[in-house]
Each structure stands twice: as structure tokens, then as C-alpha cells.
Amino acid sequence: MNVEDPKVVDVAIVGFGPTGATLASLLGREGLTTVVVEREPEIHTLPRAVHFDHEVMRTFQALGLARKILPITGPVRGYEFRNARGQLLMSIDVQGQIASQGWRPDYMFHQPSLERVLRDDAVGRDSVSVRLGRELVGLDEDDRGVTLTLRDVGDGRTRTLRARYVVGCDGAASPTREIAGLEIEDLAFDEPWLVVDATVEGSVAELSLPEMPLQLCDPQRPTTFIPVAGPYIRWEFMLLPGEGEEMKDRVRELVAAWVDPDAIRVIRSAVYRFHALVGERWRTRRVLLAGDAVHQMPPFLGQGMCAGMRDAANLAWKLALVLRGESDALLDTYQQERAPHVRQVIGIAVEMGRIICTLDPQVAAARDAQMIDGAGQPGGGGAMRLPGLQQGFLAPEPRHPLTGSLAVQAQVRGVDGSEALLDDHVGPGFALLWNGPPAPLSEKARLALARLGARQVSILAAGSAVENLPGSADVVVEDVEGSYERWFHTNEAAAVLVRPDFAVYGATTEAKEMSAMLEALVYRLASD
């Protein structure tokens, strides 16, 4: 058997889908030697995901990819739910809004185009190499690392690769999960839907198609319509009892209720089973799972791929710290943090699915009456609020209310006078944000920051002269829109330690309390 790479690499990633590609880029940014093995020779040409949110865009920004990705997205104005008679059941308006992570709440996109950008970025990182046409067929784990057995899908020959850690990002059927013997729990949601992707010439408005995503809650045929981005549009038609794969041949008939079938070009139609599943264990000692390999959800919130991106963002910095010598118990916090989060998101998606997938006309009528009453209520706007982290690598009790939430990102002005989002001034990694000038830190606290590679950021009130500030901050910025002042003030925070995945590790009400929090963090790192 040949050896794929004579060296022991830090991380082997199985699967080069959106989760694997994002993780590879994040690990490459950390300088970790990373090999990605992918069974298919080319990118999957058929889109599945069409939506991602502002937190995911912030991860793309951290990789320096926001400018490349923006042109392949379309902003979302809002969403509507209507019943079979066209009555409005619910509407969400996000037009013109900027969400807490500094970007628009939602983006629509064409998945193969996004994967192209992500893959190119990963391939371009010095410490990342990619092997296409290699299929994982075996894993052999010991105390020091994992030996992967890979089969070349071209000539059938097998090779081995040795890595300190393996991350299975190999999708719903995950061979990594199977081989490692990690179980996945079925959350009892299983509905077959026909997904139809098409392109239009000109605009959707010219074809009298809806200009924003529409959930048609028609008990005779629950349907989703999505104007994706550029020329791409999508329908998702729920299959009724007794219907199956043959429905792929009835696309013309199904879309005829919406548009002249000759006015569009159907790219593909495929039947998917919309599932809800979560891994029971996300890790053996050295093999971890991420993305669809460890959770799947019905796409009613457009959050499946986003969850995989959150896994990658959560895992990358932990792997980097562990591979640089911190205790590998830190990797246990990956499942502790991500599993409850993804379960809550799945719960919301399933609840949404049960509303949408109603086939009983009487139940649908009762639902409609209830929702029509609520449709006029205020509060239907804004970005979807997802839960924060509840446990894991977070400051211990008693906790500041910001602990586990996502740190806001807003526009600030740097010492060079340029205005940009905060992360563009600070760079990736841990950041200690001070409301004003930094307070002096103890020697131990400063060592803790050095161990994390954290930067101290002084955020000064709007109108302050950032150029002239002396002191110990690595970065000084002016809060030009007052966003940070509001955030610090509302949450009674003087200083906030933000992790590389934007989650707040902890915060203090008084600046002088920060030393104690950082000193305690060192003990956590050693013992976790």
C-alpha cells in the first residue's frame, strides 16, 4: 500500500463540501498542515443550499472572502407565508437592515458558485493540500494519531495518510461517522419533497413570479418558491402520500400553476427526504464530525449549511490551540457547545415544517385563522434570533449576561482614518474589547492573552480622537455609529473577551475585574 503523504499532518478533513472547505481555510489561516480528501473529482454541480445568514457572512469576512462572495449573492427583502387563497399568514421584513454581525440578515446564493470560492481559497493556503478522487475507506486510531486508508476512485489503489486529528465533513451518509462507530439520533421528521431548480431570462417580476421567498401553505400541495440569486429560481413541492420519484417527470405540470413552463429553463429536479438528525457523539478521541455528517435538518429555515459553517468556526481555533499544546479536553467543548445549539435550530425548523406540511384541510383552515389574526401584529421584522451558547468554553458562573452570545460587529474608524467593520481593523482571533481605554492587567492576565493570541482593542466613543491615544491597546478605533456604546451600556459591560468564532467567552461590568477573569481562564485551558 502506498503512503499518501510521508509526513504526519495536523488535520485530515474528509469531504470538500462547504463545511470541509470552510474548515480547511480556517485551519490554513492558522498555519496547520491540513489535507482534504474528497471522493468526487469535481464540485457537486447541483445546488442544495440557497440561503446563509449574517453570522456565516462574518466567517467569510474573517477569511477575507466577503468581497468575492457578495457578487454571487442576492440580498433578501423578506419572506411571506400565504395560504391557498393567497391570504397573508405571516411576513418578515428585513429590507435594508444590517444585523448584529455587521451584515445583512440574510443572503441568497448559488451553491456551486460559493463552493468554487471556498475551495479556491482553501487550495490557495500554503499549509493546505487537497486530494480529489480519494475515498475514505478505513480509519485506525491510536494514542498519537489516526491512519486513514484512502481508495483512489480512478485506479482503485489504496494509500494511507497519517494525521493527528481527522474531521469527517463527508455529508449525510458520512463514512467517517460509520467507520468511527459514532451514532446519530433520528428526531422523527421525514418528509419527501421535490426540489426544482430553474433559470429565468430577465427578472422574476417580468414573469409575475414572487420577488421574495414565499411559503405557500396549501394543504393540497405545500410549496416553497425562492428567487435565489441572479437567474436562479427554485421551487420545493411537498410530495403527497403515494407520490415518489415519478414526480420528477411532472415538473411542467407543477410549475404551470406559477409560470409558463416554456418561459423558464429547468436545470434539475430531485426528490429529497427532509430529515432531522443529530449525532449522539461528535468525537472519538481523534476523530470528529462536522456539518451534515453530524446533523441534518429540514431546510425550512435555510440553516443546514449554516450549522456546518458554525461547526467549522467553532472547531478550527480549538484544534489550533490543542495542536499548539493546550489540553485536548478543549475539544470536548465542541459538542457541548454545538449540539444544544443545533438541536434548538432543528427544533425551530421542524416546528416550521409541521406548520408548512399540513395536509389536512380542516387543520390547515384552523392554522390559517390563527396565523391571519397574528399577521398584522408588530414584530414580524428583523433577523432571525438564534440561541447563544449555554455551556462549554465560557467564563464560569456567575456569568455576565453577554457570556455565550455573539459579539456585535459594527462600523468603526481606525487610526488611519479609514472606516470599516471592526473585524477588518482587528483581524481574526481572540479579541479583548474595552469600552474606552484599556485598564491595566496583571502579569498573569497578560500571559493568558498571549497564550490565546488575543489582541486588546480600545473602542472609543464617537467623536474621540483615535489618533492621539497612548496606552496598551493593540488596536484603537472610534465607534462612529455609537453601536458599541449602546452594546456596552445596555449590557453593563466594561470589557468583553470575544472568541475567534465571535462568541463571547465572558465579560466584566468593571474594567478592573478583567484580570481575574483572564487568570481563571488559564486554569480552564489547562484543565479542560
Ligand SMILES: Cc1cc2nc3c(=O)[nH]c(=O)nc-3n(C[C@H](O)[C@H](O)[C@H](O)COP(=O)(O)OP(=O)(O)OC[C@H]3O[C@@H](n4cnc5c(N)ncnc54)[C@H](O)[C@@H]3O)c2cc1C
Ligand atoms: C433541498 C435542500 C435545500 C437546502 N437549503 C439550505 C439553505 O438554504 N441553507 C442552508 O444553510 N442549508 C440548506 N440545505 C442544507 C445544505 O445543503 C447542507 O447542510 C450542506 O450542503 C452540507 O454541507 P457539508 O459540507 O456538511 O456536506 P456535503 O455538501 O454533503 O459534502 C460532503 C462531501 O463529502 C464527500 N464525501 C462523502 N463520502 C466521502 C468519502 N468516503 N471520502 C471522501 N469524500 C467523501 C462528498 O463527495 C461531498 O463532497 C439544504 C439542503 C437541501 C437538500
